[in-house]
Amino acid sequence: MVVGSNSEPRRLLIIDDEAIVGKRLNQIFTKMGYVVEAHIDPVQAVAAAEQHPFDIVVTDLKMQGMDGLEVLRRVKKINPRTRVIIITGYAEMDTADAAFSGGVFDFIPKPFRLDEIKDAILRAVSDMAGDG
Amino acid sequence: MSSIFTGSQPQGREGEGGATFSAIFRHFRRILSLNNQVLEMVADLEFALGGEYIYDRSFLKSSVTGIIEKGRQVIYHLNAMSGDRYARLYDRFTSTGDHLVDILAGGLGPYGPFLVLDWEVLHRDLVHLAGGKGANLGELVNSLKMPAPVGFVVSTTGYRHFMETNDLFTRIDQILSKESDPVGRSTRINALFMKAKVPGDLAGVINKRLKKICAEPGGAKFFAVRSSGVGEDGERSYAGQFQSFIGVVAGEVPAAIVKVMASRFSERLLRYLEPDSSAEEVPMAVVVQPMIEARAAGVLYTRDPIAPGSETMVISAVAGRGEELVSGKQSGDRLSLSRHHPFFPVTSHLAPVTGIPSGRGENGLRRGAGVVGLGVLKKLAEYGLLLEKRFEMPQDIEWCIDGEEKIWILQTRPLHVRTYGECKTPAALAEELSQLPVLLSGQGHVCQLGLTCGPVVHVDENTPADSFPIGAVAVSRYANPRLAEIVRRAAAVITDIGSPTGHLATITREYRTPALFGTGEATRLLPPGTEVVVDVEERTIYAGRVDLPPDMCEFGGFEPLAGQPEASILRRLLRLIAPLNLIDPGSPSFKLDNCQTIHDFLRFSHERAVAELIDFHLSGRMVGAKGAPLLEANIPLKIRLIDIGGGLDGTPGGAMTVNRVTSLPFRQILRGLLNEEAWDREPAPFGVKDFLSGLSRPLTMLTHTPNYAGENLAIIADNYCNLSLRLGYHFNIIDSYLSDEADDNYIYFRFVGGFAENDKRERRAVLIDQILSGLHFKVERKGDLVLAKAKMLERSHMESILTHLGELIAFTRQLDVKMADSGAVDRFFTTFLERIRKEP
Incomplete structure (x- = not known):
């Protein structure tokens, strides 16, 4: 249940302009032993990542100020090892394609179940373990 | 399936009736399919309430839009089957649909225009109309079926009507902008209220209700008139800032209501609010309750504020109506009880009562002199746990008992216990759980999220609900809807067989009882009497018990999920979508004019569509x-x-x-x-x-x-x-x-x-x-x-x-x-x- 208990806890960044998504995910992943930061403003979120990079970034796609694809581009630039999971209420295949070519780890349509996001994050964590 | 009416050749020769029947049947199947689609969307919305889904407003919006559109199509097909016999359904349906759209857009909802709200319509999500106190009381009376003195609530709409008719908002804002001395402000504002008149229509609805209450058998002679501010008892607590009056005779109630409204602008509150806060902010509703002739009264804290982690609740009690206790003039009896069934007393400090001997018993408890008996205390403890579960927060509850020893809940509000230092971190709790033996894991479907513990009690549809210990974990072979009352009392419900879309699953979400259905073998793996910890999110049940954080929901600084604005909007939407009022097709009330919720419209349409189909056979139109x-x-x-x-x-x-x-x-x-x-x-x-x-x-x-x-x-x-x-x-x-x-x-x-x-x-x-x-x-x-x-x-x-x-x-x-x-x-x-x- 507790992930990364042997080493540094994984750092998780959640960006969604609807506060409830961040609140809920924060609650869940804190319980699982992650260090979680939740933001509703993507610009501030990316600024936070510049200060202290994250292992995993979960971001909404359509947001004011900066969209999820731009978030993807920026956090990958800060730390190419960061795994980015994009969540969105507007699941469109062309966006998905763009996201995948930008190096997105996974793409989850909203609304989603807890175990779907948990599963994606656990896969991202084990994927990172493979980085060596 | 797709080729039914087009491709395949019927084996029997269809006559004219057969052809017509095909057309009717086609509409019927459309109804079935649409019905199903809508019910699936409703189930998704209900799931979201259970905490398993992470959703946002755009999900709510697209669901509601889809539900309305498909619901309208159902009505179209029913009319096509029946020669427009149910054309009137469109109008009724449109009205329900409009309310849904209004709620989504942040509107007041169907009760928005009401000056006065009757108790029957109140629930926790009407804070914007009934204030915190009124909404909470409505929830406990209507949803939890607890006894509370019920009267009516002058809504925030009624309040605004009063303020606007007397031009008070404008005039108060003028005073606020000119006068800076709080004492001077409130004196001048008070003078405005003294001269203000209750508008005729508002006075009319208030007096009508007072008359009705007084005319009831054993009708009240006195009323309590209490403030119920929007925000009071909620996030920002204005507790005690507004005025309340008790022992008011019917004729004086309207004047008392005005005084309560005026307390929104008391010197104390004006100091409390931001200096540039406008008069229209913090609207006020007023609760009017018939007074109970109380023999004893008191306060129950579902957690001990001094030792929140101690798994005890605290009850204080005095003889009489309890104001002296609340106002701190008298300390009364103070007892603590275990938070676990059967709620044994832990400590007691009884105020000396003349004429009754008291002594210290062998277990350290003083006996015989309590204002209220152990039976009352235990019942109060039950109510306390139910309220705590419902509001997902420890509660501060005012209660009283009447001459017949009946308990009444007068109000309930969140009890903010802060547990800096001694609070267990989420990770520590997870670590503690990982040390416990796992009895069941990875099985079953999540109906309602939650983490809880208690002793296992096996139940079936014949188990009498009142014998079920509050706070125990109910384990049942089937998710039988007859277990509804047990769901209300249980800390958690686990079944072998059952689905998260079933009726009982909906009830678990309604009562916010953590529930895991369809585990296959819970009755085998969880023997009666075993102490278990149920973690629904992980779909895991451990043997043993952990002390859960006293304030589970504020645990780690989080707000209770149920209190989030999105959750509130979702519940308000679901109230107009999911409940089924048309239950018995044989009853005279099963009619078009009684369709209120989307579910009613679907149920009515389905029933009538089946009837059309059967009528067609019975009418003799089927030939050939x-x-x-x-x-x-x-x-x-x-x-x-x-x-x-x-x-x-x-x-x-x-x-x-x-x-x-x-x-x-x-x-x-x-x-x-x-x-x-x-x-x-x-x-x-x-x-x-x-x-x-x-x-x-x-x-x-x-x-x-x-x-x-x-x-x-x-x-x-x-x-x-x-x-x-x-x-x-x-x-x-x-x-x-x-x-x-x-x-x-x-x-x-x-x-x-x-x-x-x-x-x-x-x-x-x-x-x-x-x-x-x-x-x-x-x-x-x-x-x-x-x-x-x-x-x-x-x-x-x-x-x-x-x-x-x-x-x-x-x-x-x-x-x-x-x-x-x-x-x-x-x-x-x-x-x-x-x-x-x-x-x-």
């Missing part, structure tokens, strides 16, 4: 059966088949054997009919009296029979079957739709007629009634007419019912002439049930 092929089967009856699509295999010509039937429901009925054991082929003992009574029957029997009288007829499609049988002396109709979508499935069974004497016929009807009820039918019996319906069950369940119906038809064929005494009913019933049980 003569050319339909006969079924070849080893049963002593002839059945003609009309295939309206996919009911028979496509091969032309040849004998119509049982194997060629592809209609799902008809295949199951045939399975039962073909069961040799069910047929009793010996000639029935037939008396002269039976024969004579039979002679007078055929005309009445045939009143409703269609043109194919004398023939047995099956109208079938891939998922549909309408079977009309004249078996011996009986006339049966089975109308059934069977598919993988449980919500679409139904069986309608109608049984009438018979040649035997009246009492024998009736005995046979009693027998059928009993058997059908055992098969989950809803049965209605009038003399020897039996009407039975089974709906929305899983396909496998429906299949076994249809098979048993087939057997039953064969089995009861001549029973009425054999049933010489009423004991025969029991004997036949037993015999038949044995047969049913023999099946796997």
Whole structure:
């Protein structure tokens, strides 16, 4: 249940302009032993990542100020090892394609179940373990 | 399935009636499919409430838009089936739809225009209209069914109406901008309220309600008039900032209401609010309650504010009405009780009472001098835990007991216990859980999220709810809706069998009882009495117990999920979508004008659509059966088949054997009919009296029979079957739709007629009634007419019912002439049930 208990806890960044998504995910992943930061403003979120990079970034796609694809581009630039999971209420295949070519780890349509996001994050964590 | 009405060639020749029937049936199937789509969307919304889904407003918006659109289509198809007999449904439906859109857009909802709100409509999500106190009281009275003195609430709309009629907002804002001294401000504002008049319409609705309450038997002589601010008792606590009055006579209530409203602008509150806060902010509702003649009163904290982690709750009590306790003038008795059933007392500090001896008992508790008895304390503890579960927060509850020792809850509000330092971190809790033995893991479906612990108690639908210990973990084989009351009392509910879309699952979300259904073997793995920790999110049950953080929801600085604005909007939407008010189609209230929620509209439309279908058969409009092929089967009856699509295999010509039937429901009925054991082929003992009574029957029997009288007829499609049988002396109709979508499935069974004497016929009807009820039918019996319906069950369940119906038809064929005494009913019933049980 507790992930990364042997080493540094994984750092998780959640960006969604609807506060409830961040609140809920924060609650869940804190319980699982992650260090979680939740933001509703993507610009501030990316600024936070510049200060202290994250292992995993979960971001909404359509947001004011900066969209999820731009978030993807920026956090990958800060730390190419960061795994980015994009969540969105507007699941469109062309966006998905763009996201995948930008190096997105996974793409989850909203609304989603807890175990779907948990599963994606656990896969991202084990994927990172493979980085060596 | 798609080729039903277009591609495949009907095996029976359709006459004109057949063609019309196809059209009607097409609409009917559209209704089924739309119904199902809407119910799935509703189920998704309900799931979201259970915490398993992460959702946002755009999800709510798209769901509601879809539900409205599809609901409207259902109404269209019902009207197309019935020649626009239900055109009025459109208007009613539009009104419900408009309310939904209004709530989504942040509007006040259907009760927005009401100056005064009756208790029946109040719930936790009406804070914007009824204020915090009114909304919480509504929730505990209406949803939790707890006793609270109920009167009415002057809504924030009523308040605004009062303020605007007297031009108070503008004039107060003027004072606020000119005068900076708080004392001067409030004096001038008070003068405005003194001169203000309650507008006639508001005074009218207030007085009407006061009169009604006073006229009730034992009607109240005095009222409590309390502030119920928006925000009071909520996020920002203005507790004690507003004024409340008790012991007010009816005639003085309107004046007291104005004084309570004025306290919104008291010096204290003006100091408390931001200096530039406008007069329209922090609107005020006013709760009016009849006063209880209290013998004793007090306060219950569901956690000890001094030691929140101590698993105890604290009750203080004084003789009388309790104001002195609340205002701190008298300390009264102070007791602490375990938070766990059966709520043993832990400590007691009893105030000295003259004339009653008191002494210290061997367990350190002083005995005999308490203002209230242990029974009352335990009942209060139960209420406390239920309220805490509902609001997902420790609660601060004011209560009293009347002369008959009945407990009344006067108000409840969140108790903010802060546990800096001693608070367990989420990770520490997870670590603690990982040390416990796992009894069950990774099994079952999440119905309602939650982490809780308690002792296991096995229950079934016959367990009396009031014997179920509050706070225990209920473990049941089935998710039977009869467990609803136990769900309310339980800390968690675990079942072997059951789905998160079922009725009981909805109830777990309604009561916010953590629930995991369909684990397969919880009854085996969780023996009664075991202390367990249930973590629904992880779908894991541990043996043992952990001390959960005293403030589970504020645990780690999080707000309770149920208190989030999105959750509140979702619940308000669901209240107009999910509840079913039209339950009994036989009741006179099952009518168009009583459709309120989306579910009502769907239920009504579905019921009427089924009726249209059956009426069509009974009306005799169905013709042309003569050319339909006969079924070849080893049963002593002839059945003609009309295939309206996919009911028979496509091969032309040849004998119509049982194997060629592809209609799902008809295949199951045939399975039962073909069961040799069910047929009793010996000639029935037939008396002269039976024969004579039979002679007078055929005309009445045939009143409703269609043109194919004398023939047995099956109208079938891939998922549909309408079977009309004249078996011996009986006339049966089975109308059934069977598919993988449980919500679409139904069986309608109608049984009438018979040649035997009246009492024998009736005995046979009693027998059928009993058997059908055992098969989950809803049965209605009038003399020897039996009407039975089974709906929305899983396909496998429906299949076994249809098979048993087939057997039953064969089995009861001549029973009425054999049933010489009423004991025969029991004997036949037993015999038949044995047969049913023999099946796997």
